[in-house]
Amino acid sequence: MLPFKLQKKEPLNLLLLGAHCDDIEIGAGGTLLKLLQEYQIGKVKWVVFTSDETRKQEALESAGKFLSGVKEKEITVLSNRDGFLPTQTVQVKEHFEEIKKAFVPDLIFTHYRNDRHQDHRLVSDLTWNTWRNHLILEYEIPKYDGDLGIPNFYVTLEEDILKKRNQILMDAFVSQQSKHWFDENTFSALPRLRGMESASLFAEAFYARKVVL
Incomplete structure (x- = not known):
């Protein structure tokens, strides 16, 4: 499933970064579940950069x-203000540096750099600014902005994995269920499209900006 230096016997250390409380799950949740099934996992560090008290509890439940x-x-859920992350760049960058000092990941998941949400873009930019010699996969979030691109790295998903991902999302993030986009149809639509593109039923797709042999 994973290329090059990640095909090794040692356990994988994973770093998952999300601007908002459900971003990691929507963008890379299926891939994470597949990695946990197929690979030895060492340490997983899961960081969310914005939340309020309600969403923080939901995020902790989901990540758990x-x-x-x-x-x-x-699992770390910070309390920066949703939608205002670029105004808090200094403290966000400082947190990135704290992670870098304490943890060496084999694989990093972060936001797509051309995402139109300002919080997503900042997390993506700081990921690349902080880690220079790591495999970084940028995940995509479907949204009103219509900013989906052309990914170049696909992870095929079995239907049971997709269903598990969707069920955790629906069960954990009760506060989001009044939003018009927050339903299983949305969460299955993009994986079905990416599955078609990768000659499979379902897939999550990523942007691998740089892969070094």
């Missing part, structure tokens, strides 16, 4: 369910 089988994990 995704990582239920992981022995060594760290």
